[in-house]
Amino acid sequence: MGMLRIGPEFGSEVWVGRERELSLTQTALTRLARGSGSVLRLVGEPGIGKTSLLAIIDQAAADCGYQVFHAVADQLSHQSPLSVLLACLGVRQRPDDPSRAEITQTLLGRAPAFPATGSTLAAVADMLVSLVDDLCAAGPTVLIVDDAHWMDEPSTVVWRRLASSAEHLPLLLVAAHRQDPSRPTHTPAGGGRGHEHLLSLTPLDDTEVSQLLTGLLGAPPGPTLSRWSGAAVGNPRYLHELADVLAREDLVQVVAGHADLRDDDDRIPPALTAALTSRLGLVPDAGDVLRTAALLGTEFTVTDLSVVLGRPVRALADVVQRAVAARILAGSGQRMTFCHPLIRQALHDAVALPLRRALHLDLARELAAAAAAPLTVARQLEAAGGVENRWVPDWLQRSAPALADADPALTVRLLHTQLGQLPTDDPHRAALSVALARALQLLGRWEEAADRAREALASSTGLDAHGELHWLLIRALNNSGKTDEAELILRQALTRPAAIPEPWRGRLLGTLALITRAGTGGPDEAEKLAAEALDAGRRCGDDCAIAGASVVLSLTHSDRRDHPAALRYAEQALTTLVGHPDHPELEMFALHCRVVSLQDMARWREADRVLRLSREIRRRAHDIAAGSIGVTEATLHYWVGRWDEALTALTPVPDDPCGPFYPGLHRGGPALLRRGVTALIAVRRDDRALAETHLHTGPEVPAGRSTDEDSEGFLLAARAVHAEQQGEPERGTALLATMLQHRPDTGTGPHHPWFADLIRMASACTDTSTVTATLDLARLWTEAEKTPGRAAAMRQRCVGLATEDPGPLRTAVQHYRSAGPRTELAATLEDLAVVLAGHGATDECRAAATEAIGLYSRMGATWDVRRTEARLRGRGVRRGVSGPRAPRPVSGWAALTATERRVAVLVAEGRSTSEIATTMLLTRRTVQTHISRALHKLGLQSRNQIAREVLRNAGAR
Missing domain, CATH: 1.10.10.10 (Winged helix-like DNA-binding domain superfamily/Winged helix DNA-binding domain)
Known part of the structure; x- marks a missing residue:
């Protein structure tokens, strides 16, 4: 494996300040040698060093002996579908290659011109994917595309298909994009899934600028040059051009070992200004x-x-x-x-500065009069260095909502400045104070928002402002973890009807209902308050109050296991909020309720689709409320088997056990959920270091607070599975048995997802009383559901496991396979395999075990694989075929294993590697290995040749 060679020959703009990017690149190249691929996206402004870094990757990969393919997109790429990938893979330049020749023939076979749409385009796309698979079968492969922002849409679609499977192939995809200033990238370098990295090439910092200028000028920059070299905004290309100007115009001298301007001035020297x-x-x-x-x-x-x-x-x-x-x-x-x-x-x-500031203020006024975008006007006001009281207060009052949505930080600065200049009796103060509190909340500066709302309440005389300021104060207190104070203020305010105008009364009642349910109150009181809020909202036509009340009613009906009613109220809230983009947090609460209700009704795929709606809502929320949807994402991703995505979704969820509550979770729930999900995934993946970090350390729930299944349950399950790993099923049973006290009529969250684990552990230590108690409770949870849902499926699994009856387990397997929760499907298949082993049904047992282990492997559940094999060994069954085996030929069709033959048939049918992996429940890497072995045994070079071999041996299958 070659190492990256970093040196001046590649351009100093790359190796200065790019250590992390180079390290990630080196890691990606190292992974290729091990058969694992990666996806690198280089994003940055022009001149930042993307092309030079691509040259380094190209050279380093070539030095390693890898296959490297390179293309540059341009503005004409959009006119020729798939042109970028065709050029990258050298399709037209390699007419001697059968696969490439076939692609060219397909392109020319339909029409002289390149087809823009239709089946031919789809066929060529599939052939390009197959070509890359063939290249990867031959050895590590690197695809590089520069200026990928110009890539045509079909090439982009194929690139994404390749990226989705790169982790399981020796394939490195590298694309350089020009950053669109209107859509800044917020993902940090190295973000995304484990094999996908965004390398955001940011401007060089002061130290790196100094290092680069030292290399260009032959000496470190002096103080004057350092002060204004920042005008180059850390862009290596600009700094190169700057150094060229300085040298050409003889504007720099080296004194006392430092390169500095000949004229010491805070501004760009006149000579340099003239040169520029x-x-x-x-x-x-x-x-x-x-x-x-x-x-x-x-x-x-x-x-x-x-x-x-x-x-x-x-x-x-x-x-x-x-x-x-x-x-x-x-x-x-x-x-x-x-x-x-x-x-x-x-x-x-x-x-001159005084004139410049006056001009900025003049520009701001003219732009405001012309109804220019608020952000454009605001930037001119800020550049003016101050505001004035003639037209600005009126403009700020009108424009603050839109301005806060575009740039809340700038809004806060302008409002602070303007309020500092307004007289205490100015009529604009109340509205601008409300706007400032709103903007502070968008920034997540909850303490400041609460302080500003309190100050404004003390001086506010208008009822409308009074109501909104109460609303803002309560939200700020809740999100800063001061829920008890928020509840006290709410109850006091609502006892004075005259102090709260009717349009705001419904919202405050709904908020109190949500806080009551999440705190020490129960569903009965919360439902009563929500009903009052709904009536108040309908009386005054306030959609926000109606939606807030509907969210609480969804939660309380969920507490009573009436999942269809809970879903109706959640959908009512979402429908009501259509056209109200200024309430994204409430929309996410409603989305949570809808997703959880769909999960409880075992409508997993629909829940997954609904959850994707949160991305647009989160964008409007400036990511401040990301944690509130993170808990919802994490649990759904866990159950459907996307464990890496679950861990990513929990990133914005705070560890503070006294922090803000989220919908459906009681106080302390989010912190425990983050800890519990992470611990359970770590335990099941046998990641001992990560497991230990989250199993026994971290925040505990405040005394007297209850939590629901999605928080406490995960942590208990993680500790129980960990005990099972340690050979202590009794301790695991005791931990999970604490869930037996939660009955469906208590209003707490359901714990039935963990009942089968409890029965497995209790059976291992012959604790029949716990098995019986669990079965009884599973029956109660099933009967509590207004319509059969998730609890009913779990009961089937529990009954089959406890009684060793494969019938109910087969029913549960069929349900989970059609519904979609991969984690529960794998576990039920494991249980079915063990029960079948006891019945002597060896073939069906092995089939169920193979499917379970395949699912576990795709999730990285190392421990579950070991446990499955150990349970089967305990019943005298080992995976694989026993008995003597006839010698297998080493080449030709007869040399293929049964799995390799099946893979070959699917290849001949035109299936992609990912489609074969899905069909056979294998990892993509395993499928690619089977294809490579088949090619080797058959003496072939491409997937297209496999099809002919399959037809030739059709009778030998």
Whole structure:
């Protein structure tokens, strides 16, 4: 395995400040040697070093002896579907290769021109995937695409198909994207699943800038050069251009071992300014236009430029086009941008500071009068260094909601400044205080939001502001973990009807109902309060109050196991909130209720689809409420077998046991759930270090608080399975047996998902009384369901396991296979295999065990695989075929194993590797191994040749 060779020959913009990216790249190349692939996405602005890093990866992979394929997309790529991947894989350049020739023939066989749509395009896409599979079968393969933001859509679809299976192949996919400034990337470097990494090439920091300039200038930068070199915004290309200008214009001297400007000034030196703006001479009469554009920012719209200059767009078109031709300006989506920030900085700094601030304020006023985007106006106000009290308060009052949604931090700064200048009796103060509290909450600054709401309440005289400020104060207190204080304030406020206007009374009643259920109160009181909130909301037509009350009613009906009613109320809340994008947290509460109700009704696939709706809601919520949906995601991902996604979903969930409650969870629930899910996955994967971290350390539930199944249950189950691992089934049984006190009429969350585990452990230590008690409780939970759902399926499994009757277990297996919870399907198949072993049904036993172990392997459940094999050995059954075996030929069709033959047949049917893996319940890597072995035994080179071999041996299957 070769190592990355990092050196100046690749460009210093890569090796300075790119240690983490290079380390991840090295890890990805190392994984290839072990047969595991990765996906790398390089994202960054132009000039940040993406192409140079691609060159390093290309060279390093080639040095390792890997197959490397490279392509560069461009603006014309969209006109030719699949053109990028065809070019990358050298389809047209390798007519001698049978697979590539077949692809070319398919393209030309239908029409002279490349087909844009239809079955041919789909067929070629499948053939490209098969070609990559063949390449991977031959050896580690690297696909690199530069400027992938121009990649055509069909190529993108195929790329995603390859990315979804790269982990199980010796395949490294690397794509470089230009970052779209209008959609900044929030995913950190190395984010995503274990084999997928986003390498966000960020600007160099001050230390790295200094290091790069030292290499370019021959000496470390001095204090003056260091002060304004930041105008290059850490972009290596800009810094290179800057160094070129400094050297060409002889603006730098080395004194006392440091390179610095000859003139000590805080601004860009005039000589350098002249050098940077020299290309302005290529655009005569453009000075005023470009200086005004510089005041608008590094990016601006031509419409805004037209407004502030008082000139129609058509009158500016020629100047803007010539500036683009001179590489002063460039298009960036719907906006214009300066090609070089230093040019913009030089134009900006050329205007004296007092005049510049006055101009910014003037621009802000003109843009506001023209109804420009609030964010555009706000940036001009901030650049002006202050606000004034003539038109700004009115504009802020109108624009604050939209501005807060676009940039809550800027909104907070402007509102703080404006409120600091307003007289105490100014009529705008109440509305601006409410807006400030809202913006602070969007930033998650709950303590400040609560303080601001309290201050505003003390001085507010308007009833509408009074009601909203109570609403904001309660939300801020709850989200900062001060639920008891929030409940006290709510009860006090609601005892004074005249103090809370009717439109807000319903919302506050609904919030009190939610807090009551999540705290020490029960479903009865919560349901009563929610009914009052629903009536109040309907009287005044307040959709938010109706939705909030519906959420609580969904939760209370779920407590009573009336899952259809709970689902109806959740859907009522979501329907009511359509057209109200300013309540994303409440939408996520309603989504949680809908997802959980669907799970309780065993409608798993529908629950999975519904959960995807949360992505748009979370975007509107600025990720502040991500934790509230994280607990929902985590549990669903766990049960459907996506354990890595479950751990990722729990990332934003706080560990604070006194933090905010989430829908469906009581106080302390989120912290225990994060701990419990992580521990259970770690135990089942036999990750002992991670398991120990979460099993015995971490936050405990506050005294006197109860939790539901999705928090306490996971941790108890993790500790019980861990005890089972240690050979202590008695201790595991005792831990899980504490769940037997939770009956369906207590209003606490269900614990029936863990009943079969309890029966397994109790049976292992011949604890018949616990087995009997568990069966009785399983019956009660099933009878409590208004319609048969999740509890009914679990009861079938429990009865079959306790009585060693394969019938109920077969029924449960069929249910789980059709419904979709992979984790419960695998466990039930394991139980069925063990029971069948006791009945002497060896063939069916082995089939069930093989399927269970395949599912466990896909989840990484190492311990479950070992436990399954141990339980079967205890009943005299080992996996595999016993008895003497006839010698198998080493080559030809007869050399193939039964599994390899079945894989070959599926390949001949045109199935992709992922489709074969799904059909056979194998990992993709295992399927690829079978394909590679089949190719070797048959003496073939491609999947397409396998089809002919299958037809030739059709009678020998």
